Amino acid sequence: MALFLVKRLAGMVATLVATSLAVFGSLYLAPGDPATFLMKGRPVTPETLAAIRAQYHLDDSFAVQYAKWIGNVLTGDFGRSVQFRQDVGGLVASRLPTTLWLVAYAALLILVVGLAVGALAALRRGAADRIVLIGTGMANATPAFVAAIGLISLFSVKLHWFPAFGNGSGFGGRISHLTLPAIALALTFAGLLARVTRSAMLEELAREHVEVARSRGVPGAAVVRRHVLRNSLGPISTVTGTIVAGLLVSTSIVETAFGLSGVGQLLVSSVTVKDFPVVQAVSLLVVFAFVAANLLVDLLQPLIDPRVKGAAR
Structure with missing residues (x-):
């Protein structure tokens, strides 16, 4: 287990190092002079331009600039936002709670709906299974921005059940404002989890030990709980970790559509004005x-399914 953990941590560090190089290098991959981007195209004097280049060390080599930047990042200094004129760390920290609330709300919806619908399809073959397959197929094919437009049109504009924009204040207000964004964010992922749950449970239902348990008169609910659902948690947990991690990537579209001041909306606005430190x-x-989410799933897999630990040996 210790060797397994060391390998996973080494892979995590290697991924972060490669990503940091790509992220930092994006400033130089974009066409034009980085100093021009930092000034947002405004005309400046040669003296001002020289001061900007000195402030951001643009005349140093790429290796020297990367070393200085990654050293500052490791101490929590991400630079200064060109757009907002404040420290990037504080700016991101002020937007992070809204995004975490949205991701947690959407993750809860995904787990509850995905597991329940997937289990229903596996245990109730026939019309229920076909309806679930059609519904999850439609959910998987619906982009988040399309779901956001539909939800706003129906539940905000026509029915006036939920607000369409803003973060809300207090627990009740925040839940009310984040309900529609969480549904729009969770729709596709809930359909994916439902299909994975259905497939995993159908595979377990066909195993011999399940038939033996049924033939011995074990109640159906106990068979599902002890032998089917428990043994299906391996693939379900794997895709759940990927989904939770992928939610952060998808928040930018939803936060922009619903006017939420989260990290995703900050990323979109920063890309638009070429605010590279924030991006x-x-x-x-x-x-x-x-x-980190995938590492957590890898560490939990041997606890969920001991067969994974045995295979690793």
């Missing part, structure tokens, strides 16, 4: 969350 910080944050 770099948010990109690193998303990659770190993705890698």
Whole structure:
């Protein structure tokens, strides 16, 4: 287990290092002079341009600039936002709670709906299974921005059940404002989890030990709980970790559509005005969350399914 953990941590560090190089290098891959981007195209005197280049060390080599930047990042200094004129770390931290609320709300919906619908399809073959397959297929094919437009049109404009824009204040207000964004964000992922749950449970239902348990008179609910659902948790947990990590990537579209002041909306606005320090910080944050979620799933897999631990040996 210790060797397994060391390998996973080494892979995580290698991924973060490669990503940091790509994120930092994006400033130089974009056409034009980085100093021009930092000034947002405004005309400046040669003296001002020289001061900007000195402030951001643009005359140093790529290796020297990367070393200085990654050293600052490791101490929590992500630079200063060109757009908002404040430290990037504080700016991201002020937007992070809204995104975490949205991701947690959407993840809860995905787990509850995905597991329930997937289990229903596996246990109730026939009309229910076909309806679930059609519904999850439609959910998987619906982009988040399309779901957002439909939800706003129906539940905000026509029915006036939920607000369409803003973060809300207090627990009740925040839940009310985040309900529609969470549904729009969770729709596709819930359909995916439902299909994975259905496939995993159907595979377990066909195993011999399940038939033996049924032939011995074990109640159906106990068979499903002890032998089917428990043994299906391996693939379900794997895709769940990927989904939770992928939610952070998808928040940008939903937060922009619903006017939420979260990290995703900050990323979109920063890309638009070429605010590279903010883009770099948010990109690193998303990659770190993705890698950390997958690492957590890898560590939990042997506890969920002991067969994984045996195979690793």
